Every structure is written in C-alpha cells, then in structure tokens.
Amino acid sequence: MSSTMSHPQNQAMEPVGIGAGALTGHDVHREAPKGPQGLPPSNFYAPFRPKEIAGAVALIGYLVVLCAVWAAMMIFGDWAIVGLFRVLGASLPAAELWGNAIANILFVVLAFVMLLATLLTMGERKWSAFIQDRIGPNRARLPGLKNHAFWGIPHILADVGKMMTKEEVVPAMGNQTLFHLAPAIAFAPAVILFAVIPLSPDFTLWGEHLHIGVAPHLNQGLLYIFAIASIGVLGTSLGGWASNNKYGLLGAMRASAQMISYEVTLGLTLVGLMLIFGTLRLDSMMSQQTGHLFGFLPNWGVFYQPLAIVAYFAAASAEIKRAPFDLPEGDSEIVGYFIEYSGLKFGIYMIGEFVEVVVFAGLFTTLFFGGYHLPWGEGWLAGHLGPTWLAGLQVLTFLAKTVFFCWLSLAVRWTYPRFRYDQVMNLGWKLLLPASIANVALTGVVILAGGMHGAAIMGIVELVILLAWVVGAVGVRRSGKETLLPTESAAASEHG
Amino acid sequence: MPIDTVTIREPDYGPRERLYLRELVRGLLITSRHFFRNLFGERDLNSEVGERQGANLIATVSYPEERRAYPPGYRGMHRLVPREDGKPRCVACYMCATVCPAQCIYIEAGEYDQEGIEKYPTRFEIDELRCIVCGFCVEACPKDAIRMDTGTHSPAVLSRPLATFDKEALLKGPAVSHPTDAITYGKSRRGEPLKH
Amino acid sequence: MLEQTMASESAPAEQDALSVEQELPTEPMTINLGPSHPATHGTVRIVAELDGEIIQKADVEIGYLHRGFEKSCENATWAQVLPYTDRLNYVSPLLNNVGWAMAVEKLLGIQDPERSQYIRVIAGEVSRMADHLTMLGAMSLELGGFAPFLYGMEARELLYDRITELCGARVTTAYTRIGGVANDLPPGWTDKLKGTLVKVAELREEMDKLLSKNRIFIDRTRGTGVITREDALDFGFTGPCLRATGVDYDVRKAHPYLVYDRFDFTVPLGTRGDNYDRFLLRVEELRQSERIILQALDQLPDGPVIVDDWRIALPPKAQVYGSIEGVMAHFKLIMQGPQIPPGEAYQYTEGGNGELGFYIVSNGQGKPYRVHVRAPGFPLLSALGHIVQGHMLADLIPTFDSINMIGGEVEQ
C-alpha cells in the first residue's frame, strides 16, 4: 500500500511517479536502514541555557515591578482617602479611622483579594499546564492587541463574559431559595476572612497614620477566623442539598463531614501559636515575628511550630476543599456539590474557591512566615529608608509570600491524587488531630519550662528532623526502577 | 513449558511512606521541575515532538500556527490522479468501489470515443463521511488512479451532502505516468497520436 | 433522599438514639454512573445502589456502543473485515489487526514471512505500550492526579506518532494483511522508535515515581477492587487482571505465537489481585514490552513482508500495472476476496487486556460465515459489579479504570 503513496511534500515539488523504486511492490522499504545499537541520548536532563536564566530573571523582575505598583496603589490610595475625609471636614482621628477602613475595604478586599483570586483562576490553568507539559490557555486576545496572548489573562474576561451570559438552570424540584442563596453563603465568608490580616505595620505618610488591612487590630483575630471559616461549610452543603441531585447530595455530605472534622484540627494547630505569642491579635503576632533567633534565623512562626505547619497546611487544604482533599468535588466520581449550578452562580463557587486559596495563603504567611516582615535587614532598611518606605517594602513582601503560597497550594493540587472519603476522616481524626493535640501539649510544657527560647529550640529540633526526612526523600535513587529490573529475570521463579 | 515469571516486587512502603510527607515532597519536586523548566525554558518548535531539544518539556504542537507534517504514507484525503493530459487515470473498473468496506465510492462509467482506453468515469464520488480511511481503495486500484497522498485530511463541512466529493473535486495533484501507460494514453485505438 | 429526610423528621423524639437508628426506615439510593459520566471512558452505564457511600449492588449495563461487528463481518470479504477490527480495542488496534490476520491464516494453514512476524511483534508491542500507558494515565486521572495522566498521554502520543508513520493512521491502522503486513517499516523508523522508547521510559518512570509510593495513591488502590484468583478464573479473566491475582497465564508465553518464543522477557505476576497490583503490573509490562521491542529490532531479519501467493495477497504493483497475469490475479482477489477453505478456527493472542480470541467459521464462499470475538474486556467488565460490591463509591472509579474496559471490544 505504501508503494502507492508519496510524501506530501514531494508532491508539491515534482510529479510523484510510482517509479522504479515503487515497482518492487511490497518491498519498497526493504532497504530500510537498521539503526545503530544502543539508544540515542535523551534531552531529559538538559541544563538551562544562559538565555533562559536571563528570561527567568527578567520575569521575576517584572513581577516585582507589578507588585510594587500594586503596593504603591494601596498605600497612596489609603492616604488619598484619608485625605479626602480631611478635606470633607473630618477631624484627623475620625478621618484616619474611617478613611483607613474604607480604603482598605476597597484596596485590600476588592483590589487585592479579588484581583489575586481572579488572576489565580488563570494562574491555576497556566501553572497546571506548565506542570503537565502543556502551554495552557493562550487563545483569547484583547481587542487591538492580537499579537500577544498576555499569558492568558484575556481568558479571564472571556470567562466572565461566558459565566454572565450563560443560561442559569435552576432545578425545578430543588429548594429554590437555598439554591439561590448558597453560592453567596459560600462566597461571603471567604472574602471577609481577609479582614483581620495585616498587610503592613502602622506607618505615617505625610502626617497621616495609616495601615493596610481592614481590621488587623481586632482583639480576637484568630477566633474571628475560626468563626467565619466555619460558615463556609453551609454554602457548600446547602448548595448540594438544595439542587435535589443525588450527586450534589453526596458532594454536600462529603463537604460537610470533611469541613466540620477539619475545623477541629485547624483550630488546634494554631493553639500552639497562641501559646507562643500569647495573643489572638494578628497584628501583635506580626510585631512579635521581627528580629532574629540565634542571631540569624528570622523570628518566624515556622521555627517555633514546624509540626503545626504541616498539620495546618493539610487541615487548611481540607477546609478549602483543595486537592488532595477535593473529594466534595471529586470530579471523576460524583462531579461535585455544584453539579446543578451554571452561569454566574457556578462562577461564584469557583472564584470563591480561589478567594479561599488567597486567604489561606495570606493566613499561612501571617501566622507562620512572618507576614509582611522581610527575613533579614529590616533594621538596616528602617534606618536608611525610614519607616514609611519600609512599610511599602513590607506590603510588597507580603504580596510575594502570599503569591508563593498560592503557587504551592496549586502545585500540590496538580500533583497528588485525591483521598477517599473514609481516608480523609482517618487522616483528620486519627493522625492530624492527635498530632496537633500532642503539639499543643508539647508546646505548653516547653513554654512552661523554657519560655520562648525553649520553644524556639524545640521548633528547630522538630524542623531539623522534618528536613532530614525530606532530604532523605530527595536523595533516593533517581532511576526509580524499583519493581523489577530486566536483569533480574534470571532470578525469576518458575511456575508450571 | 515453564513460564518465565516473576512476582512484582512492591516498592518499599515503610513508616516513611506512611507518613505522607516524604513522597509528597518527592512528587512536588517532580512536578515543580516540570513547572520551572517549562516556565523558563525556551520552547523548541520542532514539529517532531519526540526530538525536541532544550530544557523546555512542553509537548504541545500549537495548531494551527504550528503543524505537524503528516508522515509519508499517511492516509489522508483521497485524490483522483490525473494523467499528463489532465484527464483522470481512472478507467472505471469499479475495483475500488468493490473493495471499499464502507461502500462509499460511487462510480458511473462512460466511454471515450477515440482513445485506446475506452472507459472512464463520468461520475466518481466519494462520501468522505462514510469513508473509514482504510486505504483499501488505493491498494485495489490497478491503474494507480486513486491515492490518499494529499497530505491533508478530509475537510470539515457544514452539511452532509458537502462531504461527498465528486470527480472534479477529487481530480487534483500532480499527474502520474507509468512506463506501462505510454502504449495507450494519448493514442487512438489504432495507436495513432490523437489531435487535440 | 427526600424520603429519608422526612422519615427522620417524623421519627418519635422520645425514643433513644439507638432505637431511632434501628427503626429509621432508610432505603438505598440508586445512582446512574453513565452512560455519560466523567469516569466512564467508553460508554457504559453503571447503576449503583448506595447505602451512604457503600455500594450495595452495581449493575453494569452495556449496549451504548454496539455496532454489530459480528454481523457486519458476515457481509464483508475476509480482507474487508480487517478495518473493522481496528474499532474493537481502539487503544491498541494493531493487536486486533494481528489477531484477525492470524486467525484467517490459521484457517488457511499458512504462515506469514519471518520479517512480517517480527514487524507484527514490534507493532503489537508498541500498541500494547500505548494501551497500558492510557490505562495508567486514566487511572491516575480519575484518582485526581492530573500530571501523571498527561505524562502518560504524552508518551502514548509519541508512540502513536510512530504508529502513524508505520501504518498511515493513528488509530485506524488497518495494518496487517492476510499473509503479512501492508508495508515494510519506513526508512529510519527503527531509530526513531528507539528514541521514542527512551522518552517513553522517562515519562513512565516519572509516572511511576509520582504514584507508586505515594501513600494517597496506595491507600486508594491497595486492597480495593480485589478479586480472588478463583473468582478471576471463574469470570474468565485473562491478561493483566488475571496475572495480578497471581495466575501465570500469558498467551505470549503459554502458547507462543509469531516469534515470541525467541525473546527474553518475563511475565510479571501480582499477588493480591487489587488495583495496586494491576497498576504495578502494567508498569512492569511496559518495561517488558520495551525489552521485547528492542530485541525484535535487533533480530529483525530481511525478506518479504507478505506471502508471495497471489490467491491470498495482492500481487506486487509492478505485476498489476505491467502484466496480464498480475492484473487478473489482482482483479480476482479484489472482486472475490481471498478464498478461505471451509472450516473453523480459533486463534488467540495476547491483547492489551488479555486473551483476544477470534473464532471464525468459513463455509468456503468468500465471506466469513460466523465471526466471534472473545473480547478480553467483557469478562472483566462483567465482574465489575462483583468486585465493587460492598466497597465505597470512590473505589468503583479506580477499579473501573484498572480493569481497563474498552467499550469498542466489549460491545462489538
């Protein structure tokens, strides 16, 4: 058969004859060369070229500039709104109180959280694509700018357009009220959670006392977080139940069981931190995470509570239903609690999930990774730049850390398979919960015995053990041929 | 005969694996290696995906800007092979229509008055929607008159009748002649050159 | 669902919790997985009765992909049946092609040339690798691990590229012929294949590393979807799913066909017959297939790739274009198809998922009188309900994947 076919490219160049070569009929390829013995080398471990490293540096620089613009916007926007209140005749304390609050609602909750969450929708698709050797979305273009894909960001606009114009199907036999209400119940707590997270210390800009963060001075900051976070489960389970769909119901059941179970762990993992910092206020936790341990380690929560970090990461992932804990969605099994949702309501569930990721990353940063604090050189910078500029830099630091933990959360999501329902429960109740209780007890004892210093030593010992574990994980054989090597066939057992 | 078998040895599964963390970090390292290579590596656009070089591991061929050439021998869209004078080589022998498992070739034969070859198709239609692209018609043709070497696939159409390609649409591509053809093509029945 | 809710409301409040639980009328929830469901690649419907998340009963319903393969074959010549077989197991069509050609050859009592046998082995093993990679990827995908899935797909596509170069199509290969194969290996193909195998091996090891020691994956697969050796034999399991239970039945070894007896490869066996074993076993079979291909490429002899018998195989084109004998033989073969003597034959080969058997009956009139395919997927699928009974809904998915049912061959 091949004898009667010719290469498409030949065809364009010259008339293809079934010439002399082809007249041998079936044996046309008889002279096919036998390949050299041994296999060709692979490019799998090809190193980066200088050009690519330059590209990496440029990209990071670009991101830093973007974040700087963002941070500047928050700071100056804050200042401008306080100024506006002054112009309108408010006294300075009143203007600062109201101006800060309104500016932060605008800039932190709407601009920062929502913008980051929106970008994450694309980030998830793009990053997962890179993890999976794909390019990711790059087709939507901005009008007039047809030659650049802008890393897929125009797809966000296209998505929004799609979500808003899609038909909304409402299951006739479902509970209509709850069905409409559920996405809002799921979405709202996610957004307002961010209120207590401080993005910068208090600073003074041109005579006005400012801070970035809606209500970082709240006394019961951590309790607020637990309280609000537990509302989220209502949105999910009501949404699944109200759609009158069996899959939705299964998803809702899984969601409520999982989220309620993990709330306990989530709370207990942070008790250790409360003991160490002696406060529930996030801003005072922040101000305690300055300075250095033993002169060089940043004085961050991670060095006091490494075990809690692991447990918290797992519990928080379960709480926001991200993989590997995404079984309420379980797309290949039960499709998810939002199976009946379409249009913008579905979009709200989706964006709510990303808002949760941002909030989770922000909390993680705040509690364990020093929040807005730079790891080193803060004192030096404060001396040279002044506290105001330093505050700007600190907002930037917070952004960078948050984005990194968003990335980590997504990378985890795209790497691991998901748990089974009962395994999640086992993990939560039998492993994470006892571990976090043990952690609380241990921390308490150590603090009683050795104070903060003792806690730091305990944390670092824990961390070293953990790291040894991880390094052990990295160092093992790269070939991975562990089940059976071809040469082992000689030792194969014989069966009849 | 004893069979050479071996029981698969399972990977070690000790307390380290049981505590999740180690394998999770290992997995994360694999995926983030892909991530950073693909993020920063320069993409090689070689359409032969397996032979791409460089750090970037992205395997996408971004159609339609990048296209993979169909390999030689790819069974694509049919064509009726023309003679040197532009008429189809086909002699309406019905072999292709007979062998076609999908019965998607329809031929009506006519007669040339003057040529040494008497039969030719007045209608020759292939329903590309029915076609299962087996290539049997190409193999069956005793005149090398039908080929699937166009290097394209049958195009998408807006309605089903449009997927039936007639003789005019199929007759395309470079002309082909064989040494055995010279006796008859372009000659009258008595072997005299034809006047066009 | 609604009944449950109402029942719990109407339960008398004064009763203690235990008796409420005893008297609470519950009834199993029936859910339809499929025919259109994210996990049913291939169209199949599973009607599952759930008690909470436990499957009490799972009925597998097929018929959504039925195409009348066996009846169609009775209306085609022996040669024309070949492209139909592509559509049986559409993930590894070359193995079906080989199976069909060998069945007809058995009835004819001929052997294809040695080079053709080697090419069949190579093409078949490449197909088997594609099949296994697809299954491994799909299993990982449906457990939520998307990255391993796409690594597997990437490897599979690389193999499909080689198949395209060999046969002219990715999936609708129609490559073998009665008495040989359609065309010889394209120039330079063997080198390309070797390069591809390296790449595939790397991707395979990455998949393996991402999954096989991951506790989440192990928890999801180990001990789920278990079938005992006896049950597996009773249901008629073959292939990887049977070998995962520890039965050493591989047609390539037990009844060597083609030139399989010339290669050094081992048959991996499992012990527990669960999803994890089926996964590891296929990873190992990928390695063995690679070994077979490399050995076959080294041993590949020269020679014709199809028998030189004009009653069975088409004459060379030179003869058809240039000689009256050639064109007459060609004409007769096309018009009537190869004439197969009356009789019946059962030829079995090792398909992607087990023993792929073609039972054919000829009455000597140019067309099959009866064709039956022993599709390896059918017994596997019919045991699904038995395997998952009493397990969780979430276990159904990896089990469904690891038995690797292919709609096309289950429903012919």
Ligand code: SF4
């Ligand atoms: S390729 Fe096959 S199905 Fe298509 S027209 Fe030719 S013989 Fe018929």
Ligand code: SF4
């Ligand atoms: S087999 Fe060839 S010559 Fe005969 S009808 Fe078909 S295309 Fe024409």
